[in-house]
Amino acid sequence: MECERKYRSRALYKACMRAFDTLPVCALVDSRFLCMHGGLSPNIRIISDIEKLDRFVETPDSGPLCDLLWSDPSENFDDIDDQQPEFKPNNVRGCAHFFSYYACRDFLLRNNLVSIIRGHEVQKNGVRFFRKSSRTKFPVLISLFSAPNYCDTYNNIAAILKIDDHQQLSVVNIEAHAHPFVLPNFENGFQFGERFVLYHVTNLLLSIFNMYSPEELAAEDGRHDKTGVELLNKKRLIGTMDRAYAELKKINKITLNLRGLTPSYSAYKELLTRPEIKALVNEAEKGRITSFDQAIQLDHIFERRPHT
Structure with a gap:
């Protein structure tokens, strides 16, 4: 890569x-x-x-x-x-x-x-x-x-x-010295930032929809059938997108905190199935892993020889 x-x-x-x-x-x-x-x-x-x-x-x-x-x-x-x-x-x-x-x-x-x-x-x-x-x-x-x-x-x-x-x-x-920062997995900065932007945009749209009750949406312009149903469907769709982008934003934040320990997305999903590793990842959400013991425990899952 x-x-x-x-x-x-x-x-x-x-x-x-x-x-x-x-x-x-x-x-x-x-x-x-x-x-x-x-x-x-x-x-x-x-x-x-x-x-x-x-x-x-x-x-x-x-x-x-x-x-x-x-x-x-x-x-x-x-x-x-x-x-x-x-x-x-x-x-x-x-x-x-x-x-x-x-x-x-x-x-x-x-x-x-x-x-x-x-x-x-x-x-x-x-x-x-x-x-x-x-x-x-x-x-x-x-x-x-x-x-x-x-x-x-x-x-x-x-x-x-x-x-x-x-x-x-x-x-x-x-001892280590500072060097230019590179996104984990050499990801493109625009693609990386796009997930943050899309999360906030969908969150804004969902907040606007949440200002109205289902009854108010259904009664939009006095048309109780087609328009109201379309708006409710759009709200559900935006809600689904908001949850998806929230998960991607979470991965972005963890990625920045884990730095060189960042796994591929498929390995990340495997990692979160282990309770003790999930606890460390939750700590990584709050701030960068600073303990040597934390880092070695979190990296432990990737110590195996590939394809074994």
Whole structure:
């Protein structure tokens, strides 16, 4: 959508996708840190298993390539519980796996690595250091997020990791800066504003009709049949339009408050079927989402892999 709206070119979009397919899936940094987007896979035991993957394809729904891009650390990753499974299905993403501390520890030991660095989950302070290894005294996993104020809504700080000449690791934080405002989904400003205008016009017409009782409308100019019935039908039609435009105006207002979290209209309707999400949307009607926890909860419904 962005390529078509900004550059009027689907060919550019396809070129970007071809370039994206050539990007490395993982990176080995300083022979100590394995970097990836998502996380570990039960099908990858040693680094050479990654080198065997064909990355020049669309991401499959399952398998090692999907895991590297879509897996997440388990919710109880830092807990000391050697009975927890190394891998279990990731029901949040609808694909890939949750992986445990023990899966990380054993993978690092097999491959003589210090830590795994991954992204895929927004962090309030840009970075999260997980449980340390008893062998290296260093976190076996680091989640790193380098986009400040994600979706213009999270108010999170971004971070990068820097390795100096002495092989010391340090965190560099990045704060968000103002940038030109773009309507969510790259919508045309005239079309966006039209819904506000039509709501107020129909509301005005309905207010005029409501000044008269049904009896007064039916008695218009002494003609009790045709004209009165037509006016009553027009009033009903305008009332229906008023309710429809009121709903569109409501969506407009929520869209402005949600900013980058704004879903498509079909997804918006799905979103409102969930009570806990509907409550957050109602808060968004009153003002822009300001809490990191609010934003992450509201965005949770869209964390799943598309078409799963």
